[in-house]
Amino acid sequence: MSTHKLTAALSIFAVNFGCLAAGPNLGKPIDAAEIAAWDISILPDGTGLPPGSGTPAQGAPIYAQKCAACHGENGKGAANAAVVGGAALTNGIDTVKTIANFWPYSTTLFDFIRRAMPYQQPRTLTNDEVYEAMNAQTLPKVRMPNRDGFIPRFPDKL
């Protein structure tokens, strides 16, 4: 086969089979409005936070009713982990991690509480209930005490 003919044959091969590389295309296009109910990811800069707000006075009874059974009065811990307090992390590797002594970003609070709490009825809290005393503008601005307490283990993998 001459070089010319080989090139031509390869071109035909590419034309005929090139389309297969794109895959079966069996996904159904979906728009943001259709995804909205599932789209509950919050980023540390506040991206994804919904409208809503609350006050401490509104939040206290919600906590008492929906959180305290597991997390204790005022978040001090009961059947499940404390959410406030916590020893200095220099006290040893098995220091109990709390929101106050460990969590680097406040947005994780909204993300996790909304998606996973209360344990028996996840995603039943309203956005206002999740925010308690915060809103989409104030929450990401909270600088958590342990923000700079982390070392990426394998930076080359990020």
Added chain:
Amino acid sequence: MKNLVVVAGNGLLDRRAFLRGGAALAAAMTGYTLARPAAAAPLADDPWSRAPGTNVPAYGVPSRFEKNVVRTLSNPNGEPRTQHGRTPHHLLQGTSTPNGLHFVISHAGDADIDPEKHRLVIHGLVKRPLLFTLDALARYPMVSRMTFVECGGNSAPLFSREPIQASVQALHGLASCAEWTGVALSTLLEETGVDPKAKWLVAEGADAPALSRSVPIAKALDDAMIALYQNGERLMPGNGYPMRLLLPGWEGNMNVKWLRRLKLVEAPAMSYYESRTYAPILPNGKAYQFYFLQEVKSFITQPSPGLMLKAPGFYEISGIAYSGNGRISKVMVSADGGQSWAQAALHEPVLSKAFTRFRVPWSWSGGPAVLQSRAWDEAGNVQPTRAQIIAVRGQSAKVPPVTAFPSQHYNGVTSWAISSAGAVSHVYA
């Protein structure tokens, strides 16, 4: 038996002894489990040889005599907290974990998903957001690979300041290996298109807590899979039926089960599990973040605590080695607490990011011994001794419950002491 060369202290034999010694060695081998006393009477047919057996079941289960080969459950009554089921490595052989014994961690039970109604959405920083049904995914080109999945908290009891007396199942049972089949995630991302700004994707399950983890886009485009099958059959419910994200060699929790959503984003979401749970505290009060890799590791499964050596003689020391960085290149075994080492035989094929079975023949004199294994991977990583990893990572100030997780990502050496009576215990050596 003239070819049985002692190559390391306390009776470790050359790994090729089986090839050379052949049947003679096999006949001299002594099993770890107590054999029933040899019959004094002449051989006769047993009842099962004199009548037809039981009906063939539609779905087979192990013999009724194997009832003790089960996972151990941390929360069998389903109290409102995480449930763990651990793999009984000491009762298994080879490299493939039976589906019913694959380890499971479920943070709010196993989701009971109707596959007809399940959907996977890929959106965010893509050119075309797409929704896939299970039927649609089943028509895509499939890929299969053996790979282990290991919880980032597996082996955490070895952070205890004193060795916790427990089985290899309790200590290392949050790791298993299966052949997974599904659709390469890169295939689906070709169809959605990837915005160059996308550096991470956030994976989310359809379980009650909508478990969520951030994954670097490079891993997603490398060897990530939407797994649909496990050892040839559909995924077990506890392993994510009908689909899970499979990230070979990476922290189990990131292999999001019951996967329903992948959102491509510019930055990690700092989800609960990446910013809190799988971020181990270091002795200086800082914490590792984005650990991701399950590093090179090995442990001896036979013998191990709970199994007895009933008499001096020949045994095979056997165990499992694996690395999230690739293939296992070498496993060394010691019977004298690390003073001398023999190279183990590796069962072929040795696959990347998969369990590798290693074996060393051993002539036990009946005296005390301390067994250890140590693995190397093809990337040049060496499994640390316990002293080495504790020097960097610290250890618990107490002796925690065996089911606790005082830290994460322990891949140091495990040591088993053999007493003169043939009992096996967990020691630090």
